[in-house]
Amino acid sequence: MGYAEKRGALWRARWHNPAGKLESMTGFSTKRAAEQYANDQEAAIRAGRYIDPKAGQITVTEWVNIWYPTLDLELTTLENYRFLLQACVLPFFGDRSLASITAEEIAAWEMDLVRVHSYSKRTARDARSTFGTTLAAAVPVRIPFNPAARKRATGKKAERRIAKVMEKRKAWATPLEALLVAERVAVLSGHQSDFVKVMFIAYTGARWSEAVGLDPSTLHGEVIDLDWKLYELNGYFYRGHPKDGSIRQLDVPPFLETLLARHLAEQKVTRCTCPAEAEEPYCAGGEYVFLGLKGGHARRSDFARRSFRPAADGWYAPRGGKAAQPAAPVLADVSIGWPGRVIAPPWPANTAAYPRGRGVSPLPPEAPIVNWLPIMRDLTPHGLRHSHETWMAEDRIPNVLRDERMGHIGDGGMRDHYTHVSDTMRDELKDCLQRRLERSLVERVELERHWSREYGIPPRSPVRLLDEMLEPLRGNVTQIERARSVRALQRATPRRSTPILLPKPDIAAKARGRSRAGNGL
Incomplete structure (x- = not known):
């Protein structure tokens, strides 16, 4: 007693x-x-x-140094934990004992990260989650409860509702929009391999890391073994298995099988330039399906900033820092066909004259130059993964095959236990994806006819692979297919607020002093 x-x-x-x-x-x-x-x-x-009262007297810094080395997580996850702990947690709580921290202090600290220390709400929320994970490991041996745990159904109900609505509004693309974005990406980068890469993501639902880490040895005609990913960390790439161990086989529709085969046959560089002395798990050189012209791996941020975002939005995003640049629309010379040849450097908005300077080529004096309008604002490569899942849902693909293809763990209980993926399901999926591609090509041909008839733009695509896919359809589209494609174009959904058929540009304007108002395609 x-x-x-x-x-x-x-x-x-x-x-x-x-x-x-x-x-x-x-x-x-x-x-x-x-x-x-x-x-x-x-x-x-x-x-x-x-609980030993003295056990909770250890400081947060001491506990982090005990807890962090025991983690066995993805390298990127460990790096995120390290950054958030060092930048946001330890400067404020490092010298405090675990037992002295209260839930009220943590709530005030999370708000101060945004209001006082100018962190984004996302960073503040992630910092609290990381702190909560750290303290949860000390329960119940050192502290009786986790003061950083966020109680459910707390906070502003409006913010929770808005977050749910915005998540449902996450941008996803139709097959035609995916095709147009892929075409624009290739035009912006100058490499038709980027067209194949974007189409691969759209028609397989692969993650970005799985696409850049695709090994040629895993391509087996109609089937792809998706066994690897390539992640960026501290300027380097490391190789590992897909997220949550979701290695899987992908059934490939005929058109994509052909695109990949053509791409590999024409690719001049197949081995990356990563240093051979790199230690595991970092990439020490290997063969990959998608590489740059000099053998480098595509970086997500560079690809988004230089190619994907301008292709989807029709604008170059503003940049800060030493090489600051304002937002600017993408200008293109459409004399060679749609979407044209991109004019560089960008012409900043709200400026009357095109930039001049050493090494800057003037605008072609008589060329029909237009600025791109958005195809799908806020679309991302991951949004194409959402698109692929949506297409499968529209085509009534069985859940068990959808979960397998996306690398998800099914939650159908006994239904998933007793349901197996059959060859019939796989054939139906490939047929549905093939039909979607063919329908989008027909719609793309109808757009060509409209551009040629209304604006005089040649019926041609600067992306050679796509142009070869379109050529057989340019004169052989049946009246039924044409009617269906026109109806599909006319049913452009209001939610996108992105018209496909646009006002006629003033292509007769001269290069010097020409106004870009209304010159949109």
Whole structure:
């Protein structure tokens, strides 16, 4: 039984811990309070809920240095934890003991990260989540509960509702929009391999890391073994298995099989330039399906900034820092066909004259120059993964095959346990994807006819692979297919607010002093 001892003007509680060692806690103003505390500790020992009061006196920094080395996670996850702990958590709580931290302090700290220290809400939320994960590992040995745990259904209900609505509004593309974005990406980068890469992501639902890490040895005609990914970390790439161990086989529709075969046959560089002395798991050189012209791996941020975002949005995003640049629309010379030849450097918005300077070529004096309008604002490569899942849902593909293809763990319970993917399901999926591609090509031909008839733009694509796919359809589209494609174009959904058929540009305007108002395609 616990008891109390007089210690000067205060009282000390005494009790025996589970190992039989006499423990104490000082600072009680009355004998009764000290005895009550000691009895509570012994009751907790009998109930299996005992926590050594001294265990929680370890500082947050000391606990992080104990906990962090025990983690066995993805390198990128460990790097994110390290950054958030060093930048956001330890400067504020590093010297505090685990037992002294309260939930109210953490809530105020999360808000101050945004209001006082100018972090984004996303970073503040991630910092609290990381801190919560750190403290959860100390429960119940060192602290009785996790003060950083976020209670459910707390905070502004409006913000939670808005977050749910915005998640549902996440941009996804139709097959035609995916085709047009892929075409524009190839025009912007100057490499038709980027056209194949974007189409691969759109028609397989592969993650970005899985696309850039695609190994030629995993391509087996109608089937692809998606066994690897390539992640960026601290300027280098490391190789590993897909997220959550989701290695899987992908059924490839005929057109994509042909595109990949053509791409590999024409690719001049097949081995990356990563240093051979790199240690595991970093890439030490290997063969990959998608590489740059000099053998480098595509970086997600560079690909998005230089190619994907301008292709989807029709604008170059603004840049800060030493090489700051304002937002600018993408200009293109469409005399060679749609979407034309991109004019560089960009012409900043709200400026009357085209940039001049050393090494800057002037605008072609008589060329029909237009600025691109958006195809799908806020679309990302991951949005193409959402698109692929949506296409399969529209085509009534069985859930078990959809989950397998996307690398998800099914939640259908016994339904998934007793349902197996059959060859019939796989054939139907490939047929549906093939029909979607063919329908988008027909729609693309109809756009060509419109551009040629209304604007005089030649019926030609600067992307050679796509131009070869379109050529057989330019004169052999049946009236039924043409009617269907026209109806599909006319049913452009209002939610996208991105018209496909646009006003006629003033292509007769001269290069110098020409106004870009209304010159949109």
